[in-house]
Structure formats: C-alpha cells, structure tokens
Amino acid sequence: xxxxxxxxxxxxxxxxAVACTTIATREIFGAVVNYVAYGLLLSIVWxxxxxxxxxxxxxxxxxxxxxxxxxxxxxxxxxxxxxRDAEPSSLPVRFLAAVLAVLAAAAIAAVVLLxxxxxxxxxxxxxxxxxxxxxxNPITAVLISFRSFDTLLEKVVLLLAVxxxxxxxxxxxxxSAPESLGKxxxxxxxxxFEQALVPLGILVxxxxxxxxxxxxxxxxxxxxxxxxxxxxxxxxxQAEPPRIDARWLRLCLVAGPAVFLIAGLAGPGMAGSFFxxxxxxxxxxxxxxxxFMLLSIAVTLPMLVAGPPHGNPSx
Amino acid sequence: MSSALDVFSAAAIxxxxxxxFAGTVALLRFPDSLTRLHALTKADNIGLGFVVLGLxxxxxxxLDALRLIAIWFLVQVSGAxxxxxxxxxxxxxxxxx
Numbered sequence: 001x002x003x004x005x006x007x008x009x010x011x012x013x014x015x016x017a018v019a020c021t022t023i024a025t026r027e028i029f030g031a032v033v034n035y036v037a038y039g040l041l042l043s044i045v046w047x048x049x050x051x052x053x054x055x056x057x058x059x060x061x062x063x064x065x066x067x068x069x070x071x072x073x074x075x076x077x078x079x080x081x082x083x084r085d086a087e088p089s090s091l092p093v094r095f096l097a098a099v100l101a102v103l104a105a106a107a108i109a110a111v112v113l114l115x116x117x118x119x120x121x122x123x124x125x126x127x128x129x130x131x132x133x134x135x136x137n138p139i140t141a142v143l144i145s146f147r148s149f150d151t152l153l154e155k156v157v158l159l160l161a162v163x164x165x166x167x168x169x170x171x172x173x174x175x176s177a178p179e180s181l182g183k184x185x186x187x188x189x190x191x192x193f194e195q196a197l198v199p200l201g202i203l204v205x206x207x208x209x210x211x212x213x214x215x216x217x218x219x220x221x222x223x224x225x226x227x228x229x230x231x232x233x234x235x236x237x238q239a240e241p242p243r244i245d246a247r248w249l250r251l252c253l254v255a256g257p258a259v260f261l262i263a264g265l266a267g268p269g270m271a272g273s274f275f276x277x278x279x280x281x282x283x284x285x286x287x288x289x290x291x292f293m294l295l296s297i298a299v300t301l302p303m304l305v306a307g308p309p310h311g312n313p314s315x
Numbered sequence: 316m317s318s319a320l321d322v323f324s325a326a327a328i329x330x331x332x333x334x335x336f337a338g339t340v341a342l343l344r345f346p347d348s349l350t351r352l353h354a355l356t357k358a359d360n361i362g363l364g365f366v367v368l369g370l371x372x373x374x375x376x377x378l379d380a381l382r383l384i385a386i387w388f389l390v391q392v393s394g395a396x397x398x399x400x401x402x403x404x405x406x407x408x409x410x411x412x
Contacts (some may be wrong), residue, residue: 187399189400193392227320
C-alpha cells in the first residue's frame with residue numbers, strides 16, 4: 001500500500017468516525033462542531049478525487065455557511081434542547097427508521113458498486129466543447145453554458161428560500177430588519193478578527209470568482225466567501241442586518257437570476273436558441289452573468305442566516 | 316543546491332509535524348481548557364509556520380509563495396482571535412460560577 005492509499009484509508013475511517021460522533025452527540029453545539037469537521041474532511045476527499053471546485057463549494061457552503069446557520073438556529077431555540085429530553089420514539093417507529101436508513105444506504109452502495117466499467121461520462125464531450133465558450137474551466141462551462149438552465153433554477157431556489165425564511169416572521173413585523181447576529185457588546189478579539197480578515201476575505205472572494213473562468217473557483221464559491229465576510233461584519237456588530245424591504249437589498253437578491261434569465265431569453269435573438277450565447281462573445285457574457293450571481297449569492301446566504309424580520313417596521 | 320534545499324524542506328516540515336504532534340498530544344492530555352488552548356496555538360503558529368517554511372523552496376512562482384504565507388497569516392489571525400474569544404468566554408463562565 002502506498003503512502004497516499006494509506007492516507008486515503010485513514011481519511012475514510014476518520015470521516016466515518018466523525019459522522020458517527022455527529023449523530024451520537026446529544027448536545028446541539030457539539031453536534032454542529034462535529035458536523036463542520038465532517039464537512040472539512042469531506043472537502044479533503046473531494047481534493048483527493050481531483051474535484052477542487054466541489055471541494056471549495058463543500059468547504060464554503062457545506063460546512064461554512066450551513067455550520068453558521070445551524071449554530072444560529074440552535075442558539076435561537078429557547079432552552080438547550082437535548083435529544084434525550086424528547087419522548088423516545090416507539091419501537092416500531094425506530095425499527096421503520098432503521099429499515100429505511102439501511103435501504104437508502106444499500107441503494108447508494110448498489111449504485112456505486114454496480115457502475116459499468118468505465119462509468120458513463122460526459123466529461124470528454126464537455127472538455128471538447130470547451131473551446132466554444134472561451135473558458136478554461138470545464139466546470140464553469142457546464143454550470144453557466146452547457147447546463148445553464150439547471151444553474152438558473154438553483155439560484156431561483158435560493159431566492160425562494162429567502163422568501164420562505166422571511167415569511168416565517170409575523171405580519172406586523174414585515175419590512176423590518178432581521179435580528180442582529182452577534183451579542184450586544186462583541187468581544188474585542190472578534191472586532192480585531194473582523195478588521196484583519198474582511199479586507200483580505202473580500203479580495204479572496206473576488207479572486208476566486210475571477211479565476212473561476214479558467215481555474216477552480218467561480219461565482220458560487222466566491223459569493224460564499226463574500227457572504228461569510230458580511231456575516232462576520234454583522235456578528236462583530238460593525239453593521240446591522242438591513243431592513244428586508246430595502247430597495248437595494250431586493251435588487252441585489254434578484255440581480256443574479258434576473259440577469260441570467262435575460263441573457264437566456266436574449267439567446268433566440270442573438271444566437272438562435274434559448275440560453276445560447278453568440279459565438280466569440282460567450283466568455284464576456286458568462287463573466288457578466290457570473291458577476292451578478294456573485295452579488296446575489298453574497299447577499300442571499302447572509303439573509304438566510306439572519307432569519308425572518310424581527311422588529312418594528314415603522315422605525 | 317537542490318539536494319540542500321530538499322534537506323532544508325524535509326527538516327522544516329519534520330519540525331512542523333513535530334509541533335503538530337506535540338500540540339495534539341497536549342490537547343488530549345492537558346488538564347483544563349486554557350492550557351489546551353495554549354497547546355493549540357503552538358501547533359497552529361509554529362507547526363504550520365515550519366510546514367510553510369519547508370514548502371517555500373518548492374513553489375513554482377513567487378505568487379504561490381505569497382499564497383502560502385497568506386494562508387499562514389490567515390490561520391494565525393483566526394487562531395489567535397478564536398483562542399482569545401474562547402478564553403474570554405471561559406473567564407466569564409468562571410466569574411458567573
């Protein structure tokens with residue numbers, strides 16, 4: 001066994017162990033911390049599978065943003081909820097859950113193990129058509145060009161999620177700002193952290209978006225980093241969450257999907273079909289769309305974390 | 316020349332691994348949260364610092380070297396800040412008890 005194989009095996013065992021600990025941990029904060037560690041390990045797996053784009057997304061969304069969301073959600077529960085406080089489910093229910101879990105795991109295992117050799121793949125075709133887009137990163141080409149409609153719908157889903165979160169608030173608070181993220185008097189260390197990290201983080205976020213055309217990265221990963229920076233600023237109380245009826249906020253939220261849709265609808269006129277980009281202009285158009293996506297993602301994710309409106313709308 | 320650089324890399328990364336190992340052992344063995352924090356900072360700052368130092372001669376371009384140093388700097392900033400925050404939280408908890 002080579003060194004890398006031994007490392008892979010160790011990684012796999014570690015992930016299974018952390019996954020089991022996550023499920024077994026009864027206390028919410030501890031479980032979330034385990035879950036974040038699990039996500040980080042998973043992104044190392046993606047690196048080992050030569051999928052750095054997925055690794056970036058997993059690290060940023062899978063454990064970063066989701067982790068913050070879970071910690072915030074856990075803190076919002078009035079009293080510390082321990083799973084053992086809850087009424088234990090009856091034996092048939094637990095049995096049913098176990099059977100379903102085993103069936104799902106077996107189905108996934110069967111799909112993976114029964115893949116034909118070599119597995120069916122469109123990777124070669126995607127790479128061959130890459131030149132037409134003018135991009136260097138096939139992942140970005142698939143996301144914004146070859147399968148652009150799927151990506152558009154994903155962004156619309158994010159937008160709907162924000163609408164759903166806002167709708168949870170009571171009617172009389174509609175239009176006001178979500179609750180502040182951090183404590184009333186944040187730690188000095190947190191403010192220092194915010195001031196040291198945020199300028200660099202914004203640079204890294206924009207950089208990852210920009211290199212996404214030719215190297216691993218893109219609007220989603222870059223946007224998630226920008227979103228994280230805004231969340232840190234709000235947690236350190238250097239800025240408050242905006243009112244949800246602010247015009248600029250609404251515009252930023254819909255900018256990405258709207259520009260994407262307009263570019264798609266312009267396709268029949270410019271290049272002959274829905275979501276077709278004219279030859280030679282594909283790359284600038286894709287970057288233009290991605291820039292607005294970056295903005296929308298950077299605004300959407302913090303608003304998801306901030307939660308429903310919470311205050312007096314007339315203030 | 317290149318073999319001297321290889322020896323340097325191996326020595327520096329080895330030193331980094333040693334600090335990570337010592338930090339991990341201390342994290343598992345030290346009695347209370349503050350001393351465990353102290354152990355972690357050694358792994359974060361010096362351990363990672365040595366690993367980055369060992370990798371520096373092996374990069375292709377000066378830009379990559381800058382990236383490595385930036386990673387070390389960011390880990391330092393986040394490690395130091397979270398250690399401070401955890402320490403403050405601990406003291407507040409002790410004062411409340």
